[in-house]
Amino acid sequence: MPPQPRPRKLGVMRVYVVLTFALLAGCAGGDAYPDLVPTDRILAEPPLPAHAAPAAAGAAPVAAATTGRADALRARADALRGPVVDPALRRRAGG
Numbered sequence: 001m002p003p004q005p006r007p008r009k010l011g012v013m014r015v016y017v018v019l020t021f022a023l024l025a026g027c028a029g030g031d032a033y034p035d036l037v038p039t040d041r042i043l044a045e046p047p048l049p050a051h052a053a054p055a056a057a058g059a060a061p062v063a064a065a066t067t068g069r070a071d072a073l074r075a076r077a078d079a080l081r082g083p084v085v086d087p088a089l090r091r092r093a094g095g
Helices: 008-027 050-057 059-080 087-092
Strands: none
Touching: 050 059
């Protein structure tokens, strides 16, 4: 009598077991467990980046610079308003 084929479930289970051991072997790199961070360090205010120093000094200079930039952008947008195709070209094109 020929041997009975193994149930498919057992083959899949073997694959899972091998993959599990491979993953566990990959995780056992010998590295130390990360340090636990005290709560006061986690909840502390983060340091400001260097580019934020003017804002930390006061809001007035930042507001003035922002307003000046916004005014310059508005003036540039106003200068760009108008027809994209100049009227002479439009007349030549018959439109």
